[in-house]
Amino acid sequence: MSRAFAIETHGLTKEFGKFAAVQSLDLRVAANRTTGFLGRNGSGKSTTIKMLLGMTHPTGGSATVLGRTVTDEQANRETRRNIAYVGEDKQLYRYMTVEHLIRFTKSFYSDWEPDVHERLLKRFQLPLDRKVKALSKGMRTKLALLLALSRRPELLILDEPGEGLDPVAVEDLLQDLVSAGANGITVFFSSHQITEVERIADQVCILDRGKLVADLSLEDMRKDYRRITLGFSNEPQPAKFRLPGVRNIQTSGRQITLIASGNADAIVEIARDMGPVSVDVAPIGLREVFLDTVKTGVA
Amino acid sequence: MLWYKAWRESQGTFLLSAAAISLLCLAFAMLRQEASGGISDEPLPYAVYIWKIVYGGYLREVFVILVLLLGMGGLMRERDNGTAGFTVTLPVSRARLVLVRAATGLLEVLGLALLPAALIPGLSALTGESYSYAQAWQFALLWGAGGTFIFMIGFLSSCIFAGPYTPPVAGFLALMVYSVLSDLPIMERYSLDVHDLMSGSGMPWLDLNTARLIGPVSWTPAAVFFLIALALVVPACSITRRQDF
Numbered sequence: 001m002s003r004a005f006a007i008e009t010h011g012l013t014k015e016f017g018k019f020a021a022v023q024s025l026d027l028r029v030a031a032n033r034t035t036g037f038l039g040r041n042g043s044g045k046s047t048t049i050k051m052l053l054g055m056t057h058p059t060g061g062s063a064t065v066l067g068r069t070v071t072d073e074q075a076n077r078e079t080r081r082n083i084a085y086v087g088e089d090k091q092l093y094r095y096m097t098v099e100h101l102i103r104f105t106k107s108f109y110s111d112w113e114p115d116v117h118e119r120l121l122k123r124f125q126l127p128l129d130r131k132v133k134a135l136s137k138g139m140r141t142k143l144a145l146l147l148a149l150s151r152r153p154e155l156l157i158l159d160e161p162g163e164g165l166d167p168v169a170v171e172d173l174l175q176d177l178v179s180a181g182a183n184g185i186t187v188f189f190s191s192h193q194i195t196e197v198e199r200i201a202d203q204v205c206i207l208d209r210g211k212l213v214a215d216l217s218l219e220d221m222r223k224d225y226r227r228i229t230l231g232f233s234n235e236p237q238p239a240k241f242r243l244p245g246v247r248n249i250q251t252s253g254r255q256i257t258l259i260a261s262g263n264a265d266a267i268v269e270i271a272r273d274m275g276p277v278s279v280d281v282a283p284i285g286l287r288e289v290f291l292d293t294v295k296t297g298v299a
Numbered sequence: 300m301l302w303y304k305a306w307r308e309s310q311g312t313f314l315l316s317a318a319a320i321s322l323l324c325l326a327f328a329m330l331r332q333e334a335s336g337g338i339s340d341e342p343l344p345y346a347v348y349i350w351k352i353v354y355g356g357y358l359r360e361v362f363v364i365l366v367l368l369l370g371m372g373g374l375m376r377e378r379d380n381g382t383a384g385f386t387v388t389l390p391v392s393r394a395r396l397v398l399v400r401a402a403t404g405l406l407e408v409l410g411l412a413l414l415p416a417a418l419i420p421g422l423s424a425l426t427g428e429s430y431s432y433a434q435a436w437q438f439a440l441l442w443g444a445g446g447t448f449i450f451m452i453g454f455l456s457s458c459i460f461a462g463p464y465t466p467p468v469a470g471f472l473a474l475m476v477y478s479v480l481s482d483l484p485i486m487e488r489y490s491l492d493v494h495d496l497m498s499g500s501g502m503p504w505l506d507l508n509t510a511r512l513i514g515p516v517s518w519t520p521a522a523v524f525f526l527i528a529l530a531l532v533v534p535a536c537s538i539t540r541r542q543d544f
Contacts, residue, residue: 050384050543050544053387053388054387054388055383055384055387055388055543055544056543056544057541057543073392073393073540074392077390077391077392078390080388080389080390081390083388085384085388087384087385087388088384089381089384091380091381091382091384091385092382092385093304093307093382093385094380094382095307095308096307100303103300104300104303104304105389107300108300108389108390108391109390144385
């Protein structure tokens with residue numbers, strides 16, 4: 001079934017006592033796209049993912065995944081048939097061998113792809129007869145990825161998938177995620193590795209202190225976001241630069257730096273009228289947007 | 300495959316329990332002279348000795364502890380181990396996860412309850428004594444009914460509490476409180492003491508002089524305990540459904 005959004009939440013909230021891990025989250029993850037989910041430690045990313053998968057019960061709001069309500073137990077169980085998930089800690093049954101765990105997991109899903117499974121097994125060089133408890137963290141992560149990627153789900157949810165992997169394996173993982181996206185699978189993944197997110201994501205959602213503080217298309221970001229650095233002969237007044245599109249202003253002596261999320265040309269035009277001695281306009285990357293967003297708390 | 304998982308998770312405890320019960324049966328049958336000194340100053344008839352040390356005594360107490368421990372595990376333990384996320388995101392209901400684990404555990408309890416019945420008569424014959432299979436199987440059924448009830452106390456405790464120590468401690472405490480309450484004079488007429496059910500003591504069908512089950516055993520109390528054990532699966536499912544992992 002074709003739908004615009006694979007994930008939609010409205011006012012989704014999770015409180016642990018007085019602490020709100022996720023607060024009134026309105027999130028929309030477009031279908032057939034790759035969306036990165038960024039945030040600092042403890043920002044609520046994993047709690048959000050757990051609520052979407054029915055692992056944790058929301059204390060407020062609502063959410064649908066693949067068109068089904070997450071709080072409806074039966075619907076959520078059906079949804080999980082079409083979701084592949086790799087959890088944050090990648091812990092798997094220690095007492096099973098790699099082969100047993102693959103056979104165990106395979107028995108629950110009809111969309112298992114034996115050829116993909118074989119290819120990944122070869123690439124990851126996982127020893128079939130070895131018990132999970134004897135695998136290194138990196139190997140365990142590879143096994144968790146194999147179990148998720150050997151299927152053809154509608155939605156792939158990964159919580160910090162690259163953690164514990166060596167650079168070669170991370171590169172392979174990114175290729176797999178790109179290829180999953182190209183095959184029409186919606187990919188939703190959280191990561192601390194901003195460069196990885198920037199490389200493969202179409203869309204980025206930034207969560208801070210349980211709130212969604214940014215939801216931006218990376219294409220738009222590349223097109224519209226600019227760092228404008230202006231040098232003046234006298235100390236500039238920051239208040240004059242509070243213009244539409246300016247999301248952050250930093251001054252350092254006679255230099256002022258503006259972070260613009262759009263309208264850069266108009267901002268530069270206005271700034272030129274103030275008689276700067278130098279004007280520098282440069283595109284900015286996701287890292288800068290992320291840091292700026294979580295510092296200011298606005299998109 | 301959920302059955303396979305449930306078996307793999309409990310097989311260590313089950314096999315160790317089976318080994319412990321088997322070894323104790325062997326020791327009690329072979330070392331009668333040494334062991335009977337610890338339970339009576341007087342020489343005891345063989346059937347009385349077996350009842351005092353196996354069905355009414357030490358081995359029953361060991362069995363109670365083992366089946367309570369067999370109830371440990373499940374999703375709360377998995378949450379501690381970090382595998383709960385993998386398990387609860389499988390496309391199966393939490394109720395099914397609980398039911399499969401409970402059913403596996405109940406079958407294991409019945410297996411453990413049958414062990415003395417399978418071993419004691421044969422071991423007795425090896426030492427030149429005799430113990431009736433009919434007596435042993437009847438005690439096995441009483442142990443099975445009581446054992447499933449005790450297992451479910453441990454099982455329920457492991458569904459509620461997290462951590463490696465809290466569930467067994469809470470299970471033991473719950474069983475102790477239950478035992479004390481069921482022994483109160485006001486409760487005695489209801490025959491609610493699961494230990495008495497398993498040993499037969501205080502029951503009209505046990506002759507304490509010969510330590511043999513005499514006359515028709517009323518299976519109603521055993522059936523009631525077994526049904527209560529089955530009913531305890533309902534709160535276990537309900538609690539697990541509401542939990543966050």
